[in-house]
Amino acid sequence: MRALFALTLAGCAAASPIGGARFANEAPVWKVDDRKDVSKAPKKRDFYRYSYHFNSYYEHVRKTFELRRDRRALGVNSLDEVPDSTWFTNRVGMREVTTDEIRRGPAPSSPEEFRPWTPVKMKIGGTQVGFIAEDTRGVKFLLKFDTATLPELETGADAIAARLLWAAGYNVPADHVVYFSREDLKLRPNVEGLDEAAVAKVLANVAIENGKIRGIASVFIKGKILGGTARLGTHEGDPNDRIPHELRRDQRGQSALFAWLAHTDTKEDNTLDTWQVDPHDPSIHYVVHYLIDFGNALGADVLLSNHLYLGHHYEIDPAMALSEIASFGLIERPWENRKLTGLRGVGAYGVDDYDPGTWKPSTPAQLPVLWADRHDKFWGSKILIRFTRAQLAAAVDAARFTDPRSAEHLTNMLIERQRRTARFWFARVNPIDDITVRDGLVCFTDLAIHHKLTHRPTTFTVTAFDPDRRELARTTASPDAMGRTCLRPQLALRSDRYTILRIETSRDIPGTLVHVAEASGELRVIGIHRL
Amino acid sequence: MRSLATMILLTGVAAAESDGAASPSEVTEEPSQESPIGARDVRGAPAPGEESGRTDREPGDSVARKLGRAVLWVPRIPFELVARPIGGLIYLQDRYSVASEVADEFRTEDKKIAVYPTAFLETGFGLNVGGRATLSDVISKERFSGRVGFGGQYQWIANLSLSRRFGPVDVSLDGHREARNNDRFFGYGNVNLTTPADPIDPLTGNAGASARFRSRLLRGVARAAVQLPSNFSLVATSAVVHREFAPTDDSDSIDVLFDVMNLPGFMSDTTYLHDEITVAWDTRRRASKWDGHGVRSAGGLVLGFANHQHGLDNEPDFVRYGVDLQRAIRLAKGPRVLELRLYGEAVSGARDEVPFSELPRLGGANLLRGYQSGRFRDRIAAVGQVRYVWPALSWLAPSIFVDAGRVWASYDELTLRDLRVGFGGGLEVYGRAGLSTRAELATSIDGGIYGFLMFASVFDSRMEHQ
16 A cells, blocks of 8 residues: 555656756755865776676676666756766866967876887787887886778777867877987897897888877876776775765767777776876775777777777677577668768768767667667757867867868768767757856756757746746747747745746757755855756 | 587677777876866755756556566566576676686697587487597697597597698698487388388389398598689598498387398498599689678689599499589679579499498488488489578578478489479578578478578588588
8 A cells, every 4th residue: 555655646747847857056066076185095806808708798787677766867967967077077168278288298208209109018918019108207108009901090080089078078198299210229138028129020010101109198097007997886994975876877878989999999908997196196996987999989990990880789699689580681781881981091981870869889888878768869969069160170170180081081970970969869858958047037058059969949938836836837938049038937925936947849859957045145056956 | 511500699799899099097288278167166956866956756667567567577587587697697697708718728828639528419319428639730740639429419420630731732631430229211212101011122123112231330431622713612432431230129120111231231231432623713702892701792613523433342333423503693682682593413333232321311401401311312313503692780691591302223214304392581690700690490391390500501512611
């Protein structure tokens, strides 16, 4: 009987036009304190590749058996935004990010400016050849090269994707495309495994043009390495890590960004946690979280592996296999007609076969990305649509392509995929943003109209409710050419004037609940809940 | 033909190791172009998880969801029972490299010499256990291997081989001895199977029966193969093969169902010297680098062979000869491929001269699938095969096929009437080096279902035979 009562209550709550979300009458949080001292470095996480990939499938099946409820992401403030943390720093669109900044990436200078370099160790693991070197400042970096038959491909993709993900808000290593000559490598005597012959062996597989060698210098991330970021749960021994990673908005929201950048190689070993010293107080240590290794992005993986399907299905994809077996191959798949430009350094990166709704990484491993919901992807899309053409061109410029047509093509494709991604998710979550209140006037911007992603005539219906679900008034308004709409809502007759505005668009998208209340006589937005 | 065996196939996920751009040691720091955020900048801010500003509580699971979860425990139990041990084994392999640790116990540190036990579960025959030894590059660039096994389709088997490459020429020597208890004989010709009241005369009787016999084989082979320009290859083989046959103690023994006195080669041992030349023009290949590894989506094979068999114990000499013609047609991207094959072989001797064991045969996993191995035998055999292969994943290709063929006693009797037709489907798994496993189910117009798990392409059956 109690269960039936609870079920009825739940049903009533779900049917409520203003849902159950309520917010404290407080200013939104824009930074969290996850930099409390962790005096002892958390235990390093071991990574076992085959277990990891096996468990990817296991976890997907387990989730199905457990009928797990789709939970909204955590790690968001009252405005449904991600505050600054050791995981994410609001950059593009939230502060001015200049094209120069994007061109440089996280670090202002490149090891190329500090030659000659001293190789100190051969690179271990990975598919790219290379070695670890040190510049004249003593800055260590990993020097990697392109496959000789695909010049500028991996290095270019890495440089571009790293910069865009950094500008989007993530921590990435400073990856710089560098050109140098053999004479810039000064060998130290008696370094085991690193003699003239070893260097010659590495460089034998590298394209050298006009005496210049192209590579990517990935500057070492400071701190003690703790391994990759766990895809589920939190990092044992890190008290600052309080939100299960599969529920973090900044992790799940990567989905839209990775789809945009065709970063199919997303997995735990392409992330990195390090235990770092605080920049201002050397007695404080905490864990900082990075994304690394983007050489397979922007369709580079398709050319490197000769697999046209990348981005469309997993390498081991039971559902796709069954579908193909049952269809007798009679259905033509979109990737079979993938267009390749043949431009130097350009991967299979285009829009003809790109569907933001069905895009997949190469393995079902990065569970937060795969379990992202439309709200997470909407959040990611809001970030990626903020990049201007000039900013995207600056990121592409960092790839230092020798053929200007490659840079032009990639910039155009980034813009086209950016718009396609945003258009898709802005049609699934009401894309109103930049909600402000001034002198009782509530204004908001429809991002789809603002970015010219829709030309459908749009009107908004705004219904005001008090927190007890009583409807107060209903208003309709139309946005201006830039998607901006302003209206003066009727407010609840409470002391704090707590009012919930249900904003619905005529474009058949679930509405948005904007919670406003007064503080010190000023009305302000205290919460946003997107339906 | 490689042995029919079941195995657990662990397909590795091609995943590059991390190029982790970080160092565990203290490093000189690259300055950041942003003013770095430190602990002092976030002092007083909420802890992670407390930033939402929400005052309501997240609703728990509904009763319906909890009930559903309880119901799903029923299918979940077998899933867990299967998945957990597999996961455990994979973890052990990952964590402790169990496979290579175990393998190391059976080989020298330089991996040049290895001796290890083997076990194959052979479909339809049972377990074969034994051991294998390999010596590689001990003296020069040679490879020596030996094998013994007991059970399965063999009573026992022993094999020694030595191979070495001399420039473009591969040379190998092979010594083989085996005893089999369960070989089958179905009679001569394109006959239907019956349960005869009296023993069938295999040479003149117009009926067949499924009979068992025992065989012993001793074989020594010398072989040289050379890859020539323009996709041509030449293989010269010389072999001495001694065979002995005997009935079994079962009610379906060959001497119960057939008049073995009229079965050439059965009552007396045979010893033949084989001299064979094979010439092949093989252009089978991937048509495009986008086609999966191991898929032959273009080209063809024209192969001819002639084998002079000289009786060393007064058996009559004869010639065995044949052709293998293949063509792969890439119908569409993917690739969707239509593979066509025409295979035929014949012997020159008379039916009553050539030992029954030396006659061309059809049936089994390669030629005329959908019928038992060796189901049809006579002086002339031919089979046409059509196979459609399409990709399911880059490393997995389903296929459907039709095999049609028959045997004839002489060229005068050549006809396409009474063709035997087998058909079915299968799955092929490819690795970087090409086909790794083929699993097929086949049936025929005469009924019966046969399953095969093989480690070679059906269209390589003649190449394998060599």
